Amino acid sequence: MSILGSGIFKGMAVTLKNFVGSYFDKERLTTKEYAWRTDDKLPERAGDYPKEEAEQLRDTTTVTHYSRNFPMLLHDKGEPMDTVRCVACQICERECPPQCIYIEKSKDKKERGGNKAQFYPATFDIDVSVCMSCQICVEVCPFDAIVMNSQFELSTPDRFGGLLLRRDDLLKSNDYYHKIHPEEAAARDKRIADEKAAKEAKKKAAEAAKKKAAEAKAKAEAEAKAKEEAESITKPAESTADSPSPPPAEPPVEPDRPKKEGGTE
Amino acid sequence: MTAAAPNYELIQQDGLETSLLEVSMGPHHPSTHGVFRMDVKLDGETVVDLKPVFGYLHRNHEKLAENMSYLASMPFTDRLDYFNSMTNNWAYALAAEQLIEIEIPERAEYLRVIMSELTRLVNHVSLVGFFVNDLGALGTPLLYAFREREKILDLFEQASGARMMCNYFRFGGLRCDVPEGWLDRTREVVDRFPKFLDEYEKLLCENEIILSRTQGVGNLSKELAVSAGITGPMLRASGVNYDIRKVDRYGIYDRFQFQVPYSKGDVGDCYDRFMVRMLEMRESIKILNQALDGIEDGPIMGNAGKVFKPAKAESYGRVEAPKGELGFYLVADGTPKPYRFRVRPPSFINLTVLRDMCIGQQVADAVIILGSIDIVLGEVDR
Numbered sequence: 001m002s003i004l005g006s007g008i009f010k011g012m013a014v015t016l017k018n019f020v021g022s023y024f025d026k027e028r029l030t031t032k033e034y035a036w037r038t039d040d041k042l043p044e045r046a047g048d049y050p051k052e053e054a055e056q057l058r059d060t061t062t063v064t065h066y067s068r069n070f071p072m073l074l075h076d077k078g079e080p081m082d083t084v085r086c087v088a089c090q091i092c093e094r095e096c097p098p099q100c101i102y103i104e105k106s107k108d109k110k111e112r113g114g115n116k117a118q119f120y121p122a123t124f125d126i127d128v129s130v131c132m133s134c135q136i137c138v139e140v141c142p143f144d145a146i147v148m149n150s151q152f153e154l155s156t157p158d159r160f161g162g163l164l165l166r167r168d169d170l171l172k173s174n175d176y177y178h179k180i181h182p183e184e185a186a187a188r189d190k191r192i193a194d195e196k197a198a199k200e201a202k203k204k205a206a207e208a209a210k211k212k213a214a215e216a217k218a219k220a221e222a223e224a225k226a227k228e229e230a231e232s233i234t235k236p237a238e239s240t241a242d243s244p245s246p247p248p249a250e251p252p253v254e255p256d257r258p259k260k261e262g263g264t265e
Numbered sequence: 266m267t268a269a270a271p272n273y274e275l276i277q278q279d280g281l282e283t284s285l286l287e288v289s290m291g292p293h294h295p296s297t298h299g300v301f302r303m304d305v306k307l308d309g310e311t312v313v314d315l316k317p318v319f320g321y322l323h324r325n326h327e328k329l330a331e332n333m334s335y336l337a338s339m340p341f342t343d344r345l346d347y348f349n350s351m352t353n354n355w356a357y358a359l360a361a362e363q364l365i366e367i368e369i370p371e372r373a374e375y376l377r378v379i380m381s382e383l384t385r386l387v388n389h390v391s392l393v394g395f396f397v398n399d400l401g402a403l404g405t406p407l408l409y410a411f412r413e414r415e416k417i418l419d420l421f422e423q424a425s426g427a428r429m430m431c432n433y434f435r436f437g438g439l440r441c442d443v444p445e446g447w448l449d450r451t452r453e454v455v456d457r458f459p460k461f462l463d464e465y466e467k468l469l470c471e472n473e474i475i476l477s478r479t480q481g482v483g484n485l486s487k488e489l490a491v492s493a494g495i496t497g498p499m500l501r502a503s504g505v506n507y508d509i510r511k512v513d514r515y516g517i518y519d520r521f522q523f524q525v526p527y528s529k530g531d532v533g534d535c536y537d538r539f540m541v542r543m544l545e546m547r548e549s550i551k552i553l554n555q556a557l558d559g560i561e562d563g564p565i566m567g568n569a570g571k572v573f574k575p576a577k578a579e580s581y582g583r584v585e586a587p588k589g590e591l592g593f594y595l596v597a598d599g600t601p602k603p604y605r606f607r608v609r610p611p612s613f614i615n616l617t618v619l620r621d622m623c624i625g626q627q628v629a630d631a632v633i634i635l636g637s638i639d640i641v642l643g644e645v646d647r
Contacts, residue, residue, distance in 0.1 A: 013467075018464075067426065095337065133427060134430070134432045135440075183444060
């Protein structure tokens with residue numbers, strides 16, 4: 001046992017080391033800088049953020065691009081409602097654990113970005129006072145329409161309506177998404193492109209197969225017809241009239257095979 | 266087994282009108298770590314009787330989970346013990362994975378271990394900070410602890426998008442892979458951590474004030490600890506070598522070399538509980554180093570389907586959470602919702618011996634005894 005109080009002095013040496021060290025070593029600093037908003041006026045609603053998106057980005061520089069806060073709706077280039085990806089399928093509304101999403105499907109369908117006409121959300125509300133940022137809506141969305149925003153300065157003086165984000169507040173462009181989450185957005189775009197390419201390739205393959213099948217069918221029909229004619233010459237047909245033509249992909253019927261079987265196969 | 270309150274009829278002697286003083290500590294007392302109340306009966310400064318009152322933070326977790334799909338309960342488990350959302354996720358995922366046949370990829374297993382050991386560092390380092398805070402060292406050790414915790418929370422944010430409510434585990438794997446360079450950043454944090462621990466030990470472990478305040482205070486005997494179902498560092502501080510990572514070897518814990526620190530003596534006082542946690546952090550760093558060496562690229566999600574609909578079955582999944590044994594008991598009835606969802610919270614069960622530890626101690630010691638149990642009210646009340 002050393003002299004009484006030596007433990008305390010040892011500890012004090014540590015605090016002194018940390019105090020002095022904090023001027024030279026960033027790792028010893030206990031605080032992080034926070035980017036305060038420059039104007040002290042609070043917006044009436046969380047959606048009415050008084051700044052442009054670019055300014056918001058500059059303002060939230062302390063938020064890393066890994067931060068995920070509340071959901072937003074993505075739209076591609078162009079007018080938000082003309083290019084919104086959401087088709088109001090309401091899967092997110094159903095899966096949301098705290099039930100903070102409210103969607104109303106549109107009555108009519110609208111064409112967007114060269115795709116076939118789809119429904120769109122007539123109402124899409126997210127109550128951010130209920131949302132718990134679990135990202136399950138992002139996970140379940142089959143259209144990559146809902147992703148997480150990192151905007152965190154959402155305080156308003158109105159705690160009821162003020163924290164309800166409406167459809168138009170939630171709509172953000174894909175470019176904005178690329179700015180706040182570059183890695184994730186790039187990965188998502190790549191996946192969408194891959195899926196689209198795969199789908200098109202599949203479609204092309206299906207079309208080619210269809211074409212081939214049609215050709216084969218035509219060929220088979222022609223051959224069957226020729227054979228029929230040939231057979232009708234050798235002996236009178238018994239059942240050719242009621243037997244349908246053979247399946248398209250099938251090889252031509254063997255000449256020594258009974259005709260009936262070939263028809264019902 | 267429980268300690269009996271001493272006979273205090275002798276108080277009224279010498280013609281003095283004295284009586285026991287009943288003090289309500291909490292629910293908004295800074296020492297109670299949340300909304301928790303202790304009804305303390307005092308004779309002067311000595312605690313004669315103590316009644317813990319809780320339930321202020323009850324939010325119906327179990328019943329809520331019975332009314333939603335299996336996956337939808339996952340974010341709610343984050344909110345049980347909000348310091349350790351990763352281990353909470355793991356316990357629930359383990360329970361649910363027992364209900365269905367599911368293969369967990371190698372990389373996911375490694376990441377699970379890394380996440381849960383980082384969680385253990387976060388929990389123990391801030392617990393020690395809070396504990397010393399309760400002793401009266403306001404701020405300094407706690408802020409050092411939070412400074413280090415912040416670095417690990419940054420890692421969590423990079424992996425999952427959230428600092429505390431991570432919601433990162435899924436049945437059959439993880440929600441998403443870690444971003445590029447994450448493992449290197451983790452390695453940096455893990456490499457720096459022992460240096461911080463050295464400093465932290467120098468700051469606290471030999472401090473005479475801490476020694477005299479914690480040694481011999483709040484003794485918990487081995488027998489009482491075992492019969493009360495205490496788990497985690499608190500049980501090990503009482504001298505029982507029991508760690509679910511070693512007993513169950515869930516996940517891939519059988520691949521790692523690590524030791525389980527436990528107290529050799531049979532005192533089980535506050536200092537033991539404090540030291541067990543300090544030593545456990547060193548072991549966590551060992552596991553982290555091995556896991557970071559062993560991890561390889563690969564998928565992070567198994568063959569789980571989109572719809573989780575197990576057949577009729579029961580399951581119990583448990584992990585060694587930083588506070589003790591965290592278990593989830595599930596009864597499936599063939600629908601997409603669990604029929605029964607029960608949590609075995611370590612904080613709650615460890616709290617049951619509070620009265621036995623506090624009787625006969627000073628009222629100021631009751632505060633640090635509570636601090637040494639390591640409770641989080643989100644888990645106690647559920």
